[in-house]
Amino acid sequence: MTTFEKVRDITVEQLSVDADEVKMESTFIDDLGADSLDIVELIMAFEEEFNVEIPDEVAEKIRTVKDAVELLDK
Amino acid sequence: MEKIFAGILGMGHYLPDKVLTNYDLEKMVDTNNDWIVERTGIKSRHIAAPEQATSDLAFIAAERALKDAGIDGKDIECVIVATESPDTKFPSTACLLQDKIGAKNAAAFDLSAGCSGFVYALAVANTMIVSGLYKHILVVGAETLSRIMNWQDRNTCVLFGDGAGAAVVGQVEDGYGILSIDMGADGSGGQFLSQPAGGSRKPASHETVDAGEHFIHMDGSEVFKFAVKIMGRTAENAMKKAGLNTEEIDLLIPHQANIRIINSAAKRLGISMDKVFVNVDKYGNTSAASIPIAICEAREQGLLEKGKTVILAGFGAGLTWASIALKWSK
Numbered sequence: 001m002t003t004f005e006k007v008r009d010i011t012v013e014q015l016s017v018d019a020d021e022v023k024m025e026s027t028f029i030d031d032l033g034a035d036s037l038d039i040v041e042l043i044m045a046f047e048e049e050f051n052v053e054i055p056d057e058v059a060e061k062i063r064t065v066k067d068a069v070e071l072l073d074k
Numbered sequence: 075m076e077k078i079f080a081g082i083l084g085m086g087h088y089l090p091d092k093v094l095t096n097y098d099l100e101k102m103v104d105t106n107n108d109w110i111v112e113r114t115g116i117k118s119r120h121i122a123a124p125e126q127a128t129s130d131l132a133f134i135a136a137e138r139a140l141k142d143a144g145i146d147g148k149d150i151e152c153v154i155v156a157t158e159s160p161d162t163k164f165p166s167t168a169c170l171l172q173d174k175i176g177a178k179n180a181a182a183f184d185l186s187a188g189c190s191g192f193v194y195a196l197a198v199a200n201t202m203i204v205s206g207l208y209k210h211i212l213v214v215g216a217e218t219l220s221r222i223m224n225w226q227d228r229n230t231c232v233l234f235g236d237g238a239g240a241a242v243v244g245q246v247e248d249g250y251g252i253l254s255i256d257m258g259a260d261g262s263g264g265q266f267l268s269q270p271a272g273g274s275r276k277p278a279s280h281e282t283v284d285a286g287e288h289f290i291h292m293d294g295s296e297v298f299k300f301a302v303k304i305m306g307r308t309a310e311n312a313m314k315k316a317g318l319n320t321e322e323i324d325l326l327i328p329h330q331a332n333i334r335i336i337n338s339a340a341k342r343l344g345i346s347m348d349k350v351f352v353n354v355d356k357y358g359n360t361s362a363a364s365i366p367i368a369i370c371e372a373r374e375q376g377l378l379e380k381g382k383t384v385i386l387a388g389f390g391a392g393l394t395w396a397s398i399a400l401k402w403s404k
Contacts, residue, residue, distance in 0.1 A: 037113060037334050040299050 003069050010045045011065065014038060024066045046072060080203035080243055081251020081403040083210070084145065086138020087239040087370040088131055089120040089357065096232070103228040110232050115333025119235025119358035122218045127161040129170040131238035132216035135366075136175050139212065143242035147175035150242070151208040153182040154198060156191025156215045156362040158269070158391060159222055160184055171214065180212070188267065189329050189390025190257075191215055191362030192239065193398055196386075197255045199243040200398075214240040215362035222269055224289035233332070234290070235358035239366020250381075250403035254315035256308050256396065263393040266296040297393075301335045304395045306342035309387040312397035318383060320344050325377055329388035330354035330364040339387070351377065361390065378402045 001009075008022045015032050028034040028042065043059045046052075050072050054062075062068050095118045096107035110116055122131060132155055140147060153175075155168040168182035187194040192215030199211040216238035223231050271287035272278050282288060305328060313323065326345055328336050333354055340350050351372045360367060365386050372378050382402045389395040 035113065036295065037298055040295055041302060041338060044299065044302065 003073050004065070006049055007046070007065055007068050007072065010049055011042065014042050014045055022065060024064070024069065026065050027063050028065070029063070077248070078204045078206065079246050079248055079251040080200045081246035081400065082241045082369075083244045083246070083404070084139050084141070084143025084242040085240065085366065085370050085373065086135045086140075086142055087237065087363075087367045088134035088138065089237045089367070090122040090126060090131065092121045092123060093118050094121050094235075099232055102225060103231060105228045105232055113332075113334065114233060114358075115336075115352075115354050116232065116358045117355045120237055121220045122236040126218065128157055128159050128216045128218045128238075129161045129167045129174065131218065131236065131363075132157075132167060132171050132214045132240065133174045135216065135238035135240040136171060136212055136214055139240035139242050140175065143244075145210055145242055147177045148179055150175070150177040150180045150210050150212045152199070152202060152211045153177055153180050154185055154195040154211065154213050155182075156185045156187065156195040156213070157217055158186060158188060158191070158361055159217045159219050167216065168214075171212075175212070177212065187362075187390065187394045187396070188392050189331065189359065189361045189364060190388040190392070190394040190396040191390070192365045193386050193388045193396035194257060194394070196241065196243065196252070196398055197257055197396065200252045200255065203243060203245060209244055211243045212240060213243050214238065215364070215366045217361045217363050219290065219361055222288060222290055224286055227289070229294055230290055230292050233359050235360050237357055237360040237363040237367050239363050239370055241366055241369075246403035250401045253318075253399040253401055254312050255398050256311035256315060257394075258308065258396070259392050259394045260300075261392065263296065263300060264391075266293040266300070266393065267291070267391040298332070298335065300393055301331065301389050302338045302342075304389050305329075305335060305339035305387055308389070308395045308397040309339065309343055309385050312385055312387070312399045316399035318399060322383055323349060323385055324382040325372060325384045326350045327365060327368045327372060327384060327386050329390065330357065330368055331359040331389075364388075378404075380404060
């Protein structure tokens with residue numbers, strides 16, 4: 001699975017959206033309907049899936065799916 | 075020595091009459107019902123009358139618990155009150171309550187473990203019963219958080235409510251009652267949920283009052299993160315220690331802080347929401363009182379017959395967490 005696919009699957013699970021709604025350019029809040037608490041849960045799910053720690057100052061900059069994919073690819 | 079099992083012999087709860095709805099709050103701070111419901115699941119909360127302090131709420135809950143257990147105040151040997159909003163720093167609210175219920179033969183002390191307080195206190199009482207030290211202990215969670223709420227801060231004032239719940243703890247049939255305990259703390263996160271002034275670090279002064287440092291301060295996203303992580307974990311630990319798997323749990327009674335935290339913890343535990351007790355919509359977060367109030371209401375709704383396996387799971391200021399696996403004995 002590519003990083004995008006993993007991020008997409010977690011996003012689908014956490015935000016209860018359809019997989020085809022999740023595109024690289026989608027913003028979590030405006031396009032996918034997440035609120036601030038969803039973002040916290042999303043970041044935690046990314047941390048668990050990718051076995052990384054995402055510091056708050058980095059997490060705050062994640063707005064789009066692409067932001068998340070690029071960060072998790074590093 | 076034969077093993078003694080400790081459990082709950084009787085319970086009672088009390089919520090002050092005054093109800094403050096989200097619509098009432100809309101008139102007080104810049105917020106709205108939809109936002110509060112969406113983020114927290116809370117629709118209303120109860121607020122103590124001006125003349126009511128924490129021990130007054132505790133007293134009514136305690137009287138009901140004593141009656142339910144069929145025990146007189148003078149037969150109580152220890153009173154433990156879990157609270158973060160005591161009547162006074164000292165004497166303890168437990169001593170005030172001991173006097174009100176006529177528990178002349180009881181030791182009394184308060185316990186501070188934030189919203190985990192009631193479960194912590196139940197764990198302490200369990201130890202006192204199984205060791206043979208005492209036969210009957212009154213454990214209370216009681217709060218008037220409305221008194222330390224900044225009613226201009228929309229991030230906190232919508233979340234909390236007042237109330238009290240009490241349990242008489244004593245010996246129960248073998249194999250019933252408290253089966254396991256999981257408790258923990260992470261003091262490094264203490265600053266995320268605190269009342270900064272009024273203690274020896276920052277004694278009350280004009281400056282601390284002007285700065286609003288006697289109010290509850292909370293870093294909402296940090297507490298949310300902590301809560302989501304820990305609630306599932308501590309409940310799971312209690313289950314493991316009792317040798318229980320998820321399918322064997324009849325009811326999860328989580329600390330009622332926020333429906334989003336409860337949903338998330340239930341999901342992580344793999345427990346369906348119809349086995350999770352929720353009343354946060356009516357009362358908001360009543361801190362140490364939330365779990366005993368929830369137990370009482372679960373029982374009123376017929377969810378707690380003898381032999382039912384229940385997990386109590388709390389987290390709160392400290393930061394602290396605590397869970398107990400319980401086989402209902404009444």
